Each structure stands twice: as structure tokens, then as C-alpha cells.
Amino acid sequence: MPATLSNVIKNNNGLRVFCGGCSRVRDLDVHALSKRFGGGFSVPDVGRRARCQACGHVGGQMQVVVLSAPYMES
Numbered sequence: 001m002p003a004t005l006s007n008v009i010k011n012n013n014g015l016r017v018f019c020g021g022c023s024r025v026r027d028l029d030v031h032a033l034s035k036r037f038g039g040g041f042s043v044p045d046v047g048r049r050a051r052c053q054a055c056g057h058v059g060g061q062m063q064v065v066v067l068s069a070p071y072m073e074s
Helices: 005-010 030-037 043-049
Strands: 013-019 025-028 060-066
Touching: 005 013, 005 030, 005 043, 013 030, 013 043, 030 043, 043 060
Parallel strands: none
Antiparallel strands: 013 025, 013 060
């Protein structure tokens, strides 16, 4: 089962998309995406719908990004 936007938010992660046309990289606003498409929307579906603002290509590779890791004592 693929990750959803709710999973990404719940785990304090972010999303990064890589354009399949020009290789542009952009961090996405997960909260805005969740409001627009709903929390159950899957991360792969975001990638399929992503449109590059630089070249207009539709579709990109998604990467879940850790925004903050819990502090661990050594």
C-alpha cells in the first residue's frame, strides 16, 4: 500500500518531486496538497499529476523527505 498525504504529514515528512522532463527538483507543500486532494491521496498519484513549472512536463518521481529526526542520545 503506498504512502498517503496523511501519512507524510503525520510522520512530519515532506515531499520532493523530480521532473521527468528537465530534472528540476522542487519541494512540495504537503498541507496544501492534502487540502486540495484529500489526506487519502497517494504519494505516487501526486507524482503522476505533477506538472513542472519550468518545462510543462507532466509526471515526476517522488521522494519522501525527513523534515526532522527525533533526537537520540549516544
